Amino acid sequence: MTRIVIDPITRIEGHLRIEATVDGGAVNDAWSASTMFRGMELVLRNRDPREAWLYAQRICGVCTTVHALASVRAVEDAIGARPPINARLLRNIIAGTQYIQDHIVHFYHLHAFDWVDAVAATKADPAATARLAQSISAWPQSSAGYFKGIRDKVKAVIGSGQPSLFANGYWGHPSYRLAPEANLLLVAHYLEALEWQREIVRVQAIIGGKNPHPQTYLVGGMAIPIDPNSQAALNMERFDQIRGLIERAKAFVEQVYVPDSLLLAAHYPEWFTYGAGHRTYMTYGDFAEPSSDISAYRFARGIVRPARGMHVESLDQNKIAEYVTRSWYAYPNEKAPLHPWEGLTDPKYTGPNPPYDFLDVDEKYSWSKAPRYAGEPMETGPLARLLVSYASGRPEVKKAADGALGTLKIPLAALSSTLGRVVARALETQLMSGWLIEWLDQLIANVGTGDLRIHDGTFWEPSSWPGDCQGWGSHEGPRGSLGHWIRIKNEKIENYQAVVPTTWNASPRDANGVRGPYEAALIGTPVVDPARPIEILRTIHSFDPCMACAVHVLDLSGRQIVRVDADRGAGW
Amino acid sequence: MTGRPLLQGRGVDRRAFLAFCGTMAATLAMPQSYVPAIAKALKTAKRPVLVWLEFQDCTGCTESFLKASNPSVGGLVLDTLSINYHETLMAASGKDAEALLAETVGNDRGQYIAVVEGSIPTKENGAYCTIGGRAALDIAREVCSNAAAVITVGACAFDGGWPSANPNPTGALGVSSALPGAKLVNLPGCPPNGVNITATLVHFLTFGSMPEVDGLGRPLFAYGELIHDTCERRSHFDAGEFVETWGDEAHRKGWCLYNMGCKGPETHHNCASVRWNDATNWPIGAGHGCVGCSEPGFWDADSPFYGRLPNVSGFGVQTTADEMGVGFVAATAAVVVTHAAISIVRDRFKPEPIKAAAAPVKAAPPPAKGPPV
Numbered sequence: 001m002t003r004i005v006i007d008p009i010t011r012i013e014g015h016l017r018i019e020a021t022v023d024g025g026a027v028n029d030a031w032s033a034s035t036m037f038r039g040m041e042l043v044l045r046n047r048d049p050r051e052a053w054l055y056a057q058r059i060c061g062v063c064t065t066v067h068a069l070a071s072v073r074a075v076e077d078a079i080g081a082r083p084p085i086n087a088r089l090l091r092n093i094i095a096g097t098q099y100i101q102d103h104i105v106h107f108y109h110l111h112a113f114d115w116v117d118a119v120a121a122t123k124a125d126p127a128a129t130a131r132l133a134q135s136i137s138a139w140p141q142s143s144a145g146y147f148k149g150i151r152d153k154v155k156a157v158i159g160s161g162q163p164s165l166f167a168n169g170y171w172g173h174p175s176y177r178l179a180p181e182a183n184l185l186l187v188a189h190y191l192e193a194l195e196w197q198r199e200i201v202r203v204q205a206i207i208g209g210k211n212p213h214p215q216t217y218l219v220g221g222m223a224i225p226i227d228p229n230s231q232a233a234l235n236m237e238r239f240d241q242i243r244g245l246i247e248r249a250k251a252f253v254e255q256v257y258v259p260d261s262l263l264l265a266a267h268y269p270e271w272f273t274y275g276a277g278h279r280t281y282m283t284y285g286d287f288a289e290p291s292s293d294i295s296a297y298r299f300a301r302g303i304v305r306p307a308r309g310m311h312v313e314s315l316d317q318n319k320i321a322e323y324v325t326r327s328w329y330a331y332p333n334e335k336a337p338l339h340p341w342e343g344l345t346d347p348k349y350t351g352p353n354p355p356y357d358f359l360d361v362d363e364k365y366s367w368s369k370a371p372r373y374a375g376e377p378m379e380t381g382p383l384a385r386l387l388v389s390y391a392s393g394r395p396e397v398k399k400a401a402d403g404a405l406g407t408l409k410i411p412l413a414a415l416s417s418t419l420g421r422v423v424a425r426a427l428e429t430q431l432m433s434g435w436l437i438e439w440l441d442q443l444i445a446n447v448g449t450g451d452l453r454i455h456d457g458t459f460w461e462p463s464s465w466p467g468d469c470q471g472w473g474s475h476e477g478p479r480g481s482l483g484h485w486i487r488i489k490n491e492k493i494e495n496y497q498a499v500v501p502t503t504w505n506a507s508p509r510d511a512n513g514v515r516g517p518y519e520a521a522l523i524g525t526p527v528v529d530p531a532r533p534i535e536i537l538r539t540i541h542s543f544d545p546c547m548a549c550a551v552h553v554l555d556l557s558g559r560q561i562v563r564v565d566a567d568r569g570a571g572w
Numbered sequence: 573m574t575g576r577p578l579l580q581g582r583g584v585d586r587r588a589f590l591a592f593c594g595t596m597a598a599t600l601a602m603p604q605s606y607v608p609a610i611a612k613a614l615k616t617a618k619r620p621v622l623v624w625l626e627f628q629d630c631t632g633c634t635e636s637f638l639k640a641s642n643p644s645v646g647g648l649v650l651d652t653l654s655i656n657y658h659e660t661l662m663a664a665s666g667k668d669a670e671a672l673l674a675e676t677v678g679n680d681r682g683q684y685i686a687v688v689e690g691s692i693p694t695k696e697n698g699a700y701c702t703i704g705g706r707a708a709l710d711i712a713r714e715v716c717s718n719a720a721a722v723i724t725v726g727a728c729a730f731d732g733g734w735p736s737a738n739p740n741p742t743g744a745l746g747v748s749s750a751l752p753g754a755k756l757v758n759l760p761g762c763p764p765n766g767v768n769i770t771a772t773l774v775h776f777l778t779f780g781s782m783p784e785v786d787g788l789g790r791p792l793f794a795y796g797e798l799i800h801d802t803c804e805r806r807s808h809f810d811a812g813e814f815v816e817t818w819g820d821e822a823h824r825k826g827w828c829l830y831n832m833g834c835k836g837p838e839t840h841h842n843c844a845s846v847r848w849n850d851a852t853n854w855p856i857g858a859g860h861g862c863v864g865c866s867e868p869g870f871w872d873a874d875s876p877f878y879g880r881l882p883n884v885s886g887f888g889v890q891t892t893a894d895e896m897g898v899g900f901v902a903a904t905a906a907v908v909v910t911h912a913a914i915s916i917v918r919d920r921f922k923p924e925p926i927k928a929a930a931a932p933v934k935a936a937p938p939p940a941k942g943p944p945v
Contacts, residue, residue: 006666007704010659013631015703036701037693038628039741043734043871051877054863058734061632061763105638113663153650162619162654167672169663194646198639202852209855210848211639212632212763216858218818223860225824232826233859328699347741349699354707367700455818537665548630 001028002530005358007035009540011110013062014547016506018518018536019361022527027536030515030522031361032506034368034551037328037347044496048462049075049488050219052496056484057213059498060548064212065098065204066477067498067549070484073473075219078488079465084453087221088289089443090207093242094214095287095475096436097203100249102478103382103429104257106544108186108193111422114538115264116178116186119171122155124184132181136263139255141192150188170534177267186264189256200249203242207234221455226447239444246440250433261426265408265419272410275418275539277521278377279307281384282315282504284483286476287435290442298435299385299428299476300392303373306416310391315373317472317483320499323370323510326363335511337372340485340497341470367551370507370516371499379517380480380504381543383415386424396434400427418521421542462491477501479546502550505543518543620777621684623676624658625715627701627708628735628744629690632763633726634660640766641850648770652777656684659703670704673711677718685776686719687769688712691728691735692750695743709750716747716754721776723757724748724789725769727865730760737871748789757782758789762865767846768794788868790840799836799862802844805829823859833878834861841866 007017015036021029040059044052053071057064069091076083083091126148133142158166178186201211207224208214216223227233265272285294285301294301302312321337324330330346331338350364359365372378389397390412404423405412415424459465470487480501487495507516515523518540525535626634638645649655655662656676657669664672676684690708693700698707716722724747727733735744748756759768772791775783783791800806808814809828816822816831830837839862843854856862864874 008659008666008669010662010665010669013660014629015626015701035703036628037742038691038700038735038744040734042739042741043737048876048878051875054877055734055737055871058630058632058762061630061635064632064635109661118663157650160619162621164619164649164654164656165658165662167656167662167664168668170668191646191650194638195641195644198641198644198849201639202849205849205852205854205858207858209853209858209860210765210843212635214858215855215860215863218860221818223818224858225819225826227824230824230826232857233824349696351699353697354699354702354705355710356702356705452824453819457817457819460818532668533666 003358004527004530004533004536006533006536007033009537009545011113011537011541012545012547013060014545014550016540016545016547017359018522018540019359019365020522020527020533020536022530022533025526025528027522027525027527030519030536031359031365032368032508032516032518033359033361033366034506034547035366036547037367037551038548039347040498041345041496044493046492046494048491049078049486049493050460050462052486052493053217053219054215056496056498057217059500060546061212062102063098063477063479063546063549065094065208065214066475066479066482067484068214068217069095070473070475070477070482070498071486072217072219073475074471074484074486075473075488076471077473078469078471078486079219079459081220081459082456083221084451084456085290085446086226086443086451087218087454089439089446090222090224090454091217092287092289092439093436093443094204094207094216095477096432096439097200097246097249099432099478100253100429100436101197101200103425104193104253105197106425106478107257107261107422108190109197110544111541112186112190112264113169114534114541115176115268116190117171117173117176117183118154118166118169118187119158120176120178120180121183121187122151122158122180124151124180126151126184129181129184129188133185137255137259139259141188147184147188150191151184154187170532173532173534174528175534178264182263182267186260189260192256193252196252200245203245206238206242218455220457220460221453224454226452226454228447239440243437243440246433246436250437253429253433258426258430261422262404262407265423268419269410271419271538272408272414272417274525274535275421275521275542276416277379277517277523279416280305280373280376280378281387282373282378282380282481283384283388284315284317284474284476284481285388286474289439298389298394298396298431300389300394302388302392303378304384304387304391306387306413310387310412312388312391317474319374320483321372321375322499322503323372324364325370325511326508327366327369328364329369337370337375337510340483340499341487343497366506366508368503368506368508368516368547370510371504372510372514375512377507377510377514377517377520378504379543380501381421382424382428382478382480383421384480385428385476386415396431397427400431418525418539418542421544425544465491479544479549480504482549498549500546500549502543502546506545506547506550518545619652619654621676621680622653622655622687622773623673623684623715623719624655624687624689625711626659627688627690627692627712627729628742629726629728631660631689633689633729633769634658636763636766637725637769638766639849640770642767643770643774648773653773656680667704673715677715681718683720684718685773686715686722688716688722688724688729688747689726691732691744691746693735693742693744694750695741700742700744712747713751716751721757721782722747722754723759723769723772725759725764727760727762727870730758731868733762734871737869756789757785757791759794760788760790760866760868761841762863762870764866765794765843765846765848768842786840790866794842794846795840795866797840797842799839799841799844799856802842803836803856804844805856826859829856829859829861831880832861833876833880835864835867835870835874835877835881836862837881838874839864839867 208216
């Protein structure tokens with residue numbers, strides 16, 4: 001048995017360490033350790049709840065916008081503010097562009113090199129690459145001359161003695177399966193996507209001034225004015241710019257990202273059999289607009305356990321609780337989990353003093369807590385959204401999924417896998433690019449009725465709030481189900497908590513020794529060469545880890561909080 | 573090797589390259605006659621080496637860097653720099669990644685550029701941020717002390733950023749405090765604009781020295797002026813035309829956001845002139861006030877962010893405009909009083925140019941922390 005450590009896991013957001021044991025050519029146990037802590041919730045205490053989103057957004061700059069949205073929703077839920085439909089649609093448009101940017105950057109820049117051998121790409125025949133490209137897509141940038149230029153450029157960098165970001169990749173690893181031409185095609189799109197990714201977020205700049213960290217959210221609405229007759233507001237010229245950017249993004253998604261994902265998936269069929277893990281999936285659901293009803297969520301809410309059938313269990317957020325048994329925090333009773341509203345945090349590092357070679361994985365070993373739903377670990381993210389929405393009968397999701405399953409000639413059950421996450425991510429990006437146009441059309445139509453409202457100021461002044469109130473804001477961010485919980489007392493934040501997608505996915509073991517989703521997914525993952533464990537990267541990267549998000553602290557007061565409308569949350 | 577064949581070998585179109593040099597000259601506010609000098613500097617045979625460290629960060633500064641164009645990161649990676657270490661972007665993982673950092677420190681000692689993103693925790697022997705089992709401070713000390721130049725990107729590496737905001741749970745520090753005496757160029761902002769990051773790099777590659785900085789180590793080309801003085805809404809401030817309610821007629825017309833909490837009057841940054849995301853827009857242009865993200869300790873000093881200057885805590889101005897006896901009822905009076913208040917602020921943060929080549933950059937003073945809010 002070989003003990004291996006991968007630290008840092010690169011090509012992710014943040015600081016993640018994986019320790020694993022390999023026996024007989026496969027992982028037989030694994031530990032997921034988050035190695036960075038900051039303490040956002042402690043910083044937020046006693047501040048003005050209206051500005052919480054400005055801080056909370058900075059939990060993560062890769063998942064920019066998502067914490068801002070969950071934060072304003074939490075405060076709105078607490079004080080009863082209702083953002084106008086224009087603001088809700090603008091929020092969706094920002095969220096949708098975030099999906100597209102985030103998922104494409106993940107596929108090409110964070111994940112691709114687990115499957116794509118950049119060195120092998122330099123041996124490709126440009127003419128054959130052009131034929132391959134044209135056989136899977138109508139994307140115009142596909143000539144032999146174009147691919148020759150890319151090949152020669154990459155060859156020059158790799159052969160220069162200064163391979164830059166390409167240095168020390170696992171190039172030549174026997175687990176790479178693509179022909180040189182497919183490698184070159186994907187390397188070319190890696191470079192195209194690097195240029196392209198900054199385009200779609202210009203939508204966020206139009207609405208929110210900048211990306212990352214757009215600056216436009218308000219509790220009760222948005223700060224970007226709308227006025228078709230003003231030069232300083234969203235007007236038809238700005239709407240047209242947004243539409244152009246979305247349409248170009250949609251073309252890139254449909255003609256580059258989705259075909260590339262399916263091409264890659266078709267060459268690694270065995271990776272639809274690895275990396276499943278617990279097969280338990282959870283979503284909060286999102287995007288009901290123009291409706292406000294949970295049942296209208298385009299991504300459905302619920303729990304699915306495909307191993308027990310595709311039945312959708314309704315989600316009750318009261319069943320969420322977090323363990324710290326194996327995390328560097330103290331609870332009075334370390335065997336018992338606490339609901340976020342009863343949460344308690346006492347960061348207490350008990351690991352080895354740095355520098356260290358190994359963590360003591362039989363004790364506490366991570367800054368991430370272990371959230372569980374009704375005691376069970378849950379995977380959240382694109383695959384969870386696809387499965388819950390599929391099982392809930394959402395026609396668009398079902399159509400997209402069935403189409404891909406047909407193309408790949410695999411059953412639905414095969415999506416519970418490393419590559420299933422990759423495919424699910426691409427499919428929802430395609431859906432999102434269509435929804436963006438729908439939301440823009442709805443926004444323009446509503447503005448056409450003369451409704452220019454972007455903010456409901458009824459509850460802007462803190463004096464209008466109850467002395468004591470609390471709320472929950474949820475959002476389906478690109479990486480999964482995000483929840484912010486807030487308690488407000490005397491116009492200030494008394495308690496603030498975030499339970500984040502990667503907290504679910506990257507969690508360590510709980511009091512019962514049950515592994516978190518990363519850890520479970522790694523069991524059985526083949527490792528051909530323990531010195532170059534590319535297979536572990538494949539499965540971990542398929543989740544799209546975001547460690548800055550994952551680590552947070554909970555309420556120090558330990559107080560029970562009662563809330564009336566506990567299941568709803570502010571999902572608008 | 574001359575520049576031209578090398579560039580062609582790298583697949584760079586000469587025209588595009590010169591356009592890039594021109595953009596760089598413009599961003600750095602240099603005359604176009606500098607274009608040949610920039611082009612020459614970027615055509616050296618061995619590409620300059622850069623390592624990018626991430627500590628207590630959100631990767632937002634990296635994302636902002638990725639949003640830069642002219643040069644884009646793709647261009648930088650393939651044509652201009654050798655980025656030997658960047659956790660978010662590099663192909664290598666685990667010990668193979670750490671080996672690249674060690675090799676760079678060993679082989680390119682005194683030659684490479686180090687960029688630091690994120691704050692450095694000091695409590696618990698550094699256990700609040702470890703990479704490859706090593707504490708952030710340990711890594712920062714080794715890498716920064718052997719670099720030719722160190723650039724901090726973002727508020728967190730500048731002075732601790734939000735992790736150091738009250739109550740600073742992890743003892744987070746900016747690089748200047750964590751490594752006293754380190755010669756730094758600071759690009760604060762949350763995040764800083766990607767074009768300012770690339771422009772600083774190109775300035776260094778072109779002239780062999782860092783751009784001139786103010787007393788806080790911030791380059792004058794990007795932080796030399798107050799947002800208030802370059803703001804497109806300044807005429808509305810001067811005319812006493814203020815937004816009073818989100819979405820009101822004044823807001824739709826693009827009037828001044830001062831009363832909505834804008835911190836532009838005390839914030840040094842070039843957002844108004846270079847704008848963001850390929851010059852698409854900037855926060856005030858999108859109807860929300862500036863939050864002062866390039867100023868020291870802004871998370872404490874500028875909060876509440878929707879409070880009108882100078883009523884925010886920690887601002888250090890005891891007499892508010894209202895207490896001076898004149899409200900904002902009469903527009904003329906309001907302007908006079910507001911200017912008076914702002915001049916106090918401006919004096920407080922007045923930049924003092926320091927020649928980077930002549931004297932080491934002074935370490936930033938401790939952030940101006942306000943009382944707990």
